[in-house]
Amino acid sequence: MKRTLIFFAAILQHLASVPAEARPVTATVYSDWYAGRITYCGQRYEHWGLSAAHPFLPCGTRVTVHHRGRVLTVPVTDRCDCGIDLSAGAAHRLGVPIDGIGSVRISY
Secondary structure: OHHHHHHHHHHHHHHHHOOOOOEEEEEEEOOHHHOOOEOOOOOEOOOOOOOEEOOOOOOOOEEEEEEOOEEEEEEEEEOOOOOEEEOHHHHHHHOOOOOOEEEEEEEO
């Protein structure tokens, strides 16, 4: 069991450290319900700040998000189920619908 966990931890570490070309993912926007709450990485979430959540990238990783010709680099401060979750401030700057879902490309 311990070897299996170490193996999967090594795979996740490798995936998180391999720089990627801009990959297409689905972006969602955090609900304002989370405003002021503490994130997985221990920071207070600012709804109109610039941050993102990602399923496996380490805390503090800077992710470059591309959407319709706009580019923004945001730090990973939380976890999400899949794709990427953007703060409302990041979504607004990129032109991603704040109340919906957008298709973006990310690189890190």
